[in-house]
Amino acid sequence: MTDRPTPTYETDVPPGESPVECPHCGRPLESEQLLVLHEGIDHWERLGDDRREEFRETYRRENDDLRTFRLKLLGLLVVVYFAFLFVYSWQTTDPYSVISLVFV
Numbered sequence: 001m002t003d004r005p006t007p008t009y010e011t012d013v014p015p016g017e018s019p020v021e022c023p024h025c026g027r028p029l030e031s032e033q034l035l036v037l038h039e040g041i042d043h044w045e046r047l048g049d050d051r052r053e054e055f056r057e058t059y060r061r062e063n064d065d066l067r068t069f070r071l072k073l074l075g076l077l078v079v080v081y082f083a084f085l086f087v088y089s090w091q092t093t094d095p096y097s098v099i100s101l102v103f104v
C-alpha cells in the first residue's frame, strides 16, 4: 500500500448532512469506518501506527461482514433453487411434461 495520488471525485453532499472529511485530500465520506478504510487504502504512508492498526481491524471486520453477506446470499440461492425444484416435482410427474408446461 502506497500513498498514491487520490483522484478527484464529484461529490454532492445533501444539505444538512455532516459527512466525515478526509484530512489528507478533503474527500467527504459517509462514516468514520469508511474514512479509516479510505485512509488505509489511499494514504497508507501518512498514517501512524495506531491508525494503521485501526485500518487493519476495520478491514478485518469489513471482510467478516462481506463473508456473512455472501453466505446469506448462498443460503438464499439454495432455498430458491430447492423451492423451484419442489414446485417442479410437485407439478409434474413425467419429466418430459415440462415441454407441455412450456408450450401449452
Ligand SMILES: [Zn+2]
Binding pocket: 006, 022, 023, 024, 025, 026, 027, 038, 039, 042, 043
Ligand atoms: Zn483522502
